[in-house]
Amino acid sequence: xxxxxxxxxxxxxxxxxxxxxxxxxxxxxxxxxxxxxxxxxxxxxxxxxxxxxxxxxxxxxxxxxxxxxxxxxxxxxxxxxxxxxxxxxxxxxxxxxxxxxxxxxxxxxxxxxxxxxxxxxxxxxxxxxxxxxxxxxxxxxx
Amino acid sequence: xxxxxxxxxxxxxxxxxxxxxxxxxxxxxxxxxxxxxxxxxxxxxxxxxxxxxxxxxxxxxxxxxxxxxxxxxxxxxxxxxxxxxxxxxxxxxxxxxxxxxxxxxxxxxxxxxxxxxxxxxxxxxxxxxxxxxxxxxxxxxx
Numbered sequence: 001x002x003x004x005x006x007x008x009x010x011x012x013x014x015x016x017x018x019x020x021x022x023x024x025x026x027x028x029x030x031x032x033x034x035x036x037x038x039x040x041x042x043x044x045x046x047x048x049x050x051x052x053x054x055x056x057x058x059x060x061x062x063x064x065x066x067x068x069x070x071x072x073x074x075x076x077x078x079x080x081x082x083x084x085x086x087x088x089x090x091x092x093x094x095x096x097x098x099x100x101x102x103x104x105x106x107x108x109x110x111x112x113x114x115x116x117x118x119x120x121x122x123x124x125x126x127x128x129x130x131x132x133x134x135x136x137x138x139x140x141x142x
Numbered sequence: 143x144x145x146x147x148x149x150x151x152x153x154x155x156x157x158x159x160x161x162x163x164x165x166x167x168x169x170x171x172x173x174x175x176x177x178x179x180x181x182x183x184x185x186x187x188x189x190x191x192x193x194x195x196x197x198x199x200x201x202x203x204x205x206x207x208x209x210x211x212x213x214x215x216x217x218x219x220x221x222x223x224x225x226x227x228x229x230x231x232x233x234x235x236x237x238x239x240x241x242x243x244x245x246x247x248x249x250x251x252x253x254x255x256x257x258x259x260x261x262x263x264x265x266x267x268x269x270x271x272x273x274x275x276x277x278x279x280x281x282x283x284x
Contacts (some may be wrong), residue, residue: 005173009198012154012227016270025269029244030229031147053229055197056151060270080270082224085154087172087195102171127167128158128202128222 004098007088010115010135011050011057015073016080019047019062026051026058038062041114046070048114059086059114084121086133092118095134146240149230152257152277153192153199157215158222161189161204168193168200180204183256188212190256201228201256226263228275234260237276 016022019038026032034052038060041048045068051058061083063070073083089095092110099106105123113119117136124131158164161180168174176194180202183190187210193200203225205212215225231237234252241248247265255261259278266273 003173005175006168006195008196009151009154009200012151012224014270014272022270026148029241029246029268030274031145031240033147053148054150058151058227077271079267080272081266082154082227082272085200085224098173099171104171124223125221126171128156128164129219130156130222130224132172 002090004089004094007090007137009056010086010088011059012082013059013061013084013086013131013133014080015061015063015070015077015083017062017074017078019049019060022060022062022080023049023051026060040064043111044069050114084131084133086119086135088137089134090137092120092134092136095136096120099134144232146231146236149232149279151198152228152230153201154224155201155203155226155228155273155275156222157203157205157212157219157225159204159216159220161191161202164202164204164222165191165193168202182206185253186211192256226273226275228261228277230279231276232279234262234276234278237278238262241276 023035032051036050038047038049045064047062047064049060104126107121110118110120113135117138119135122132165177174193178192180189180191187206189204189206191202246268249263252260252262255277259280261277264274
């Protein structure tokens with residue numbers, strides 16, 4: 001197993017109150033042409049889509065309901081805001097082991113993320129208030 | 143002049159109370175090996191360095207003094223937090239014109255950014271609470 005290190009910055013997660021309106025902003029204000037079709041992730045309580053940039057993505061995230069883990073964020077930030085930063089890693093189990101070994105707080109168990117690969121979140125207190133997502137690089141994307 | 147559109151996601155700006163400590167976090171917790179030497183930008187009231195990832199950067203930003211534009215952010219978020227997202231654009235003057243034409247609020251005049259090219263900031267109210275930096279792509283990086 002190779003040494004644990006951060007891979008590419010996969011995406012920046014932005015929580016928004018209205019996904020369609022947010023897409024429209026990226027389309028009409030910034031000229032984004034490649035925005036994926038929104039889809040629900042009911043087990044995570046969110047609806048998401050991606051603004052594809054040449055090297056990375058903006059993940060727009062709308063709460064599906066009041067129980068969504070994003071709902072509280074939107075209550076505190078009604079216009080939305082930066083929610084997390086996602087880095088790719090080679091192996092999610094190695095990432096969990098290393099985070100635990102290095103004293104960081106991993107939030108929940110590894111689970112399937114919006115890209116279909118395993119993800120974890122590391123508590124913002126471990127990284128200057130920034131919620132960090134670690135995501136296994138999709139196979140074939142190396 | 144080509145049509146205005148977003149280029150690559152250049153960096154995510156993270157405001158931190160202590161730059162050295164933040165570098166140490168990226169080094170020891172996440173295994174980042176390529177972190178630039180911190181330097182002061184007195185005209186912007188900040189000290190910055192970059193965590194280089196394969197496709198993008200994390201810009202760590204510490205306020206230089208109490209008058210720093212980042213000082214207030216750190217008062218509100220003592221541990222730090224995600225401060226802005228920076229996208230590259232072909233031409234900063236075109237970007238200013240398009241932002242104005244499209245009704246967005248550009249904060250201040252175009253100025254030299256940490257990469258030595260011209261930058262502007264667009265008010266968070268225009269993009270779901272996210273402060274957006276637009277930065278002219280360094281020449282030779284196309």
